[in-house]
Amino acid sequence: MSNGYWLGVDLGGTKILTGLFDDNLQLLARNKQSTGAESGPAGVFGRVVQAVESVMSEAKIEPSQIRGMGFAIPGQIEPGKPVVRFAPNLDWRDLDCQALLPKTWPWPVHLENDVRMGTYGEFAHGAAKGAKHVFGIFVGTGVGGGFILNGELFGGFNGHAGEIGHIVLDWRKGATLESIAGRKYQMKRAKAMLDDAPKRIRKDWKNVDTEKVKSSQLAEFYLNDDPIAVSIIDDAARAIGAAIGSVINLMSPEVVVIGGGVTGALGESFTERVWDIAQRYTLPGATANMKYVVAALGDDSGIVGAAAYARSKVGPAP
16 A cells, blocks of 8 residues: 655646656556646646646545645746746746645645756656766757756756756857757757758758647658758757766766657667767766666656655655
């Protein structure tokens, strides 16, 4: 019999994933629905409440059996407070989440950044399980990261440690890692390149809305040797590799986990390319005995991490 149950919610710009777990972090019920960001914070939180009720109903768990909930948010979180400083994909600023959570919920809710929760999920129950020093980097619409140091999630002094997407790689141009490797920015570059591309290349992209391209579509272009996709993906691999190599020199992690939608869609050839480049930038011996692994939990890394994080905050059952 479980010593209690845990909720993990991963709020994204387009979808909400919710999971209910037992004390061993085994997934008992899962719910996926659209975010509906256009309805504003109240509408989004209403969907979160529906999702939580759905997984509890599916698993036949009563509110009194829930010991805590982790809530992954795509933005900056005020350390120790249920406040979102800034969530760009949701257009939220200084949002007090406590006021939007049901007062009838008897369990504590712990907010954290979504990528840090993804990293924590891989540390607690995924590709980095058993390690004490982990760096996670997730490449999707944007690029984010997270650190586990001495077995603990590391937020830093102001709570935003791990924001590797905002590392400046070209100070003359102010180019950040995210502006080179994030899919949103890659598609802006693709559009600019298409405007000046030969007709035969433009023809392949004729019916593609670059603002709505998914990772799988981008990967298909890349694997078919489309010159525009090859150019932007190779730049991304070089930029991500350089950033990972720099982090290894700076922090000396035991495990580096790479994940995210773009990474998953592009597959092994891309992740191997990234690692090959990363090692070019590391100090002699810096990668000795360390591991470079692909995230094992897929889309569920956020909900697993959120549930595990809540469990770590609440502590063992009395």
